[in-house]
Amino acid sequence: MTLKLEDHKILMVDDDQHILDLLITVFEKEGFQNILTATNGAEALFITTQNNPHIILLDVMLPDTDGFTLCNKIRSETDVPILFLTAKTTDLDKLQGFSFGGDDYITKPFNPLEVVARVKAQLKRSTKIPSQYSRKRIYDFGFFNIDPNTGTLIVNGERVECPM
Structure with missing residues (x-):
């Protein structure tokens, strides 16, 4: 089951309380509560x-x-998505962030709505259940069955070729 926005727990780590307050305000307005x-x-x-x-x-x-x-320590315990949000803007810093296990790298100053969009994208991928088309699913109509995963029609137990 996919979690709703308000069910996701987000940890924001920054020594600047003003940045935390800004992010909390924007994330709450976007529906995050935890x-x-x-x-x-x-x-x-x-x-x-x-x-x-x-x-x-x-x-x-x-x-x-x-x-x-810190990212490296967290990575030894969990695969939770980690997005760096930092004033360090050089290419070397960005590469270092990814090499330590970061999933994204956002530089300050930033657009808070872009941060929310990136978080939503990461959450969608990390908490997504398989789509209905990737699950094994066969529709049974009594004397005939349809398997949408393979495009197969079976009538009275016999596979029927369906020309295109």
């Missing part, structure tokens, strides 16, 4: 292990550690 925050790495790691968030927004420059190291 938002957790941390202002340092130790707190973020504790919240992650205790609350199992569905996604993490992670700053790179934290007072007690860097986000890359």
Whole structure:
């Protein structure tokens, strides 16, 4: 079953309270209700292990550690999507973020609605159940069956060729 927006737990990690407040406001207006925050790495790691968030927004420059190291620690415990949200903008920083296990890299200043869109995209992929077309599904109408996965028509137990 797919989770509703309000059911997803989002952990936002940033040492700037103004950024956290902005993101919380925008995410709540977009329907998210279960938002957790941390202002340092130790707190973020504790919240992650205790609350199992569905996604993490992670700053790179934290007072007690860097986000890359923290990402690596989180990755040893879970595959939760991690989006870096940082002022570090060089190509090397971005490559480093991905090499430590980040799923996306957003630089400051940022558009808060773009951050929400990226979070929704990650959540859609990470919590998605298989579509109805990828499941084994056969429609049974008594004397005939249709298998939409293979395009097969079976009448009285015999496969019938259907020319195009």
